Amino acid sequence: MSLKLNSKYLKNFVNENELDGIKAQVETAAKVLHDKTGQGSDFLGWLDLPVDYDKDEFERIKAAAAKIQSNSEVLIVIGIGGSYLGARAAIELLKSPMYNNLKKDTPDIYYVGNNINPTYLSEILSICDGRDIAVNVISKSGTTTEPALAFRIFKKLVEDKYGKEGAKDRIFCTTDKARGTLKELADTEGYETFVIPDDVGGRFSVLTAVGLLPIAVAGCDIDALMGGAAKAREDFMADFDNNDCYKYAALRNILYRKGKSVELMVSYDPSFCMMSEWYKQLFGESEGKDNKGILPDSVVFSTDLHSMGQFIQEGSRIMFETVVDIKKPKQDIFLENDKENLDGLNFLTNQNMSVVNRRALEGTILAHTEGGVPNIILEMDEINEDNLGYMIYFFEKACAVSGYVLGVNPFNQPGVESYKSNMFALLGKPGYEDKKAALEEKLGR
Numbered sequence: 089m090s091l092k093l094n095s096k097y098l099k100n101f102v103n104e105n106e107l108d109g110i111k112a113q114v115e116t117a118a119k120v121l122h123d124k125t126g127q128g129s130d131f132l133g134w135l136d137l138p139v140d141y142d143k144d145e146f147e148r149i150k151a152a153a154a155k156i157q158s159n160s161e162v163l164i165v166i167g168i169g170g171s172y173l174g175a176r177a178a179i180e181l182l183k184s185p186m187y188n189n190l191k192k193d194t195p196d197i198y199y200v201g202n203n204i205n206p207t208y209l210s211e212i213l214s215i216c217d218g219r220d221i222a223v224n225v226i227s228k229s230g231t232t233t234e235p236a237l238a239f240r241i242f243k244k245l246v247e248d249k250y251g252k253e254g255a256k257d258r259i260f261c262t263t264d265k266a267r268g269t270l271k272e273l274a275d276t277e278g279y280e281t282f283v284i285p286d287d288v289g290g291r292f293s294v295l296t297a298v299g300l301l302p303i304a305v306a307g308c309d310i311d312a313l314m315g316g317a318a319k320a321r322e323d324f325m326a327d328f329d330n331n332d333c334y335k336y337a338a339l340r341n342i343l344y345r346k347g348k349s350v351e352l353m354v355s356y357d358p359s360f361c362m363m364s365e366w367y368k369q370l371f372g373e374s375e376g377k378d379n380k381g382i383l384p385d386s387v388v389f390s391t392d393l394h395s396m397g398q399f400i401q402e403g404s405r406i407m408f409e410t411v412v413d414i415k416k417p418k419q420d421i422f423l424e425n426d427k428e429n430l431d432g433l434n435f436l437t438n439q440n441m442s443v444v445n446r447r448a449l450e451g452t453i454l455a456h457t458e459g460g461v462p463n464i465i466l467e468m469d470e471i472n473e474d475n476l477g478y479m480i481y482f483f484e485k486a487c488a489v490s491g492y493v494l495g496v497n498p499f500n501q502p503g504v505e506s507y508k509s510n511m512f513a514l515l516g517k518p519g520y521e522d523k524k525a526a527l528e529e530k531l532g533r
């Protein structure tokens with residue numbers, strides 16, 4: 089199991105004194121986190137989750153996954169933000185971004201309720217036509233509009249196809265243990281429910297039933313995933329000098345204070361794309377408040393070297409890169425020599441394609457650092473469940489510590505409410521009448 093921070097390319101950007109200088113702040117932040125005395129301390133359930141989770145429910149998750157695998161060709165995962173990104177990220181990393189197109193003995197998985205676009209939903213409804221489906225609706229609050237709307241449509245689809253009784257075998261609800269519209273509906277209809285613990289916020293919930301059920305349906309080993317996270321929990325209790333998680337939190341803050349206000353998560357594997365989306369929510373929602381925070385963004389190389397590469401090399405010097413360096417790809421391709429060499433590519437042959445990708449990584453790190461972009465490297469030996477669990481915990485803890493060092497509450501998201509109340513008002517939700525009139529006026533209607 090591995091995830092190692094390599095800071096050797098930071099030499100021209102951060103010196104040892106600076107790390108020493110911020111060390112006490114990071115240690116204080118970590119103590120506040122462990123002692124549960126900081127802001128948002130009601131939402132620290134994820135800290136011990138890898139060892140302190142509901143083992144009976146864990147077995148029920150596996151049983152539900154096996155049932156879905158045996159009776160369904162398609163699983164519809166309904167959720168938004170923290171209620172879907174982690175599952176999708178894990179499945180695409182561990183299996184493939186082309187998961188649905190692979191030959192496999194597990195159901196295809198589609199994600200809905202993460203937008204309100206009618207074309208997107210219609211297309212997925214068509215894909216379900218004539219196929220056996222199961223639905224996992226995930227919402228902690230149980231009241232979020234996007235998933236609630238999608239669930240209304242898929243609930244009807246399942247009931248029309250299998251009847252009210254049959255739907256009980258095919259609809260699984262992941263929500264609060266006691267509160268919310270979804271919990272009430274699930275109890276009324278007799279659907280199996282899984283719990284999002286009170287003290288685990290959405291973006292920290294991938295290792296609860298929120299992520300685990302879809303991940304298990306995709307055939308991933310959720311025991312190994314939790315095992316990796318448990319190992320990280322242990323490793324990242326170490327003191328600062330032996331703790332890559334704390335050092336990463338420290339480096340981010342040092343760079344931020346030097347004007348680097350954008351972090352680009354870089355990977356050389358398209359299967360990491362959704363992990364970057366998960367990382368963006370985790371850090372963006374946790375740190376972006378009080379007019380502060382590093383803007384999390386992401387690129388996949390070499391793809392984006394042909395779109396964003398110019399800006400990164402020579403544009404505004406506002407960013408640093410965090411490169412996820414996965415040493416061994418899941419598959420490799422041997423590049424054969426071509427007698428005619430018409431394309432002039434024989435200099436690349438008689439070796440694996442992963443070597444070409446590695447030289448691209450090395451060359452790019454050197455070019456970007458020379459162009460004034462600090463590069464933090466996170467090295468992972470290979471993609472598997474253990475390493476993913478380890479990495480998830482690494483980022484979660486780094487995010488919490490980094491947020492406390494920044495001086496924000498990493499566990500709330502007050503800003504997310506603004507668009508919701510505007511949308512409700514414009515849609516004429518009862519109780520929003522005054523606001524509707526004011527907004528209509530601003531829109532010039």
Ligand code: PA5
Nearest residue numbers: 169170171227228229232290291
């Ligand atoms: O991290 C968060 O809290 C949010 O992104 C939520 O996960 C997201 O808004 C979905 O909320 P809910 O699970 O209540 O539907």
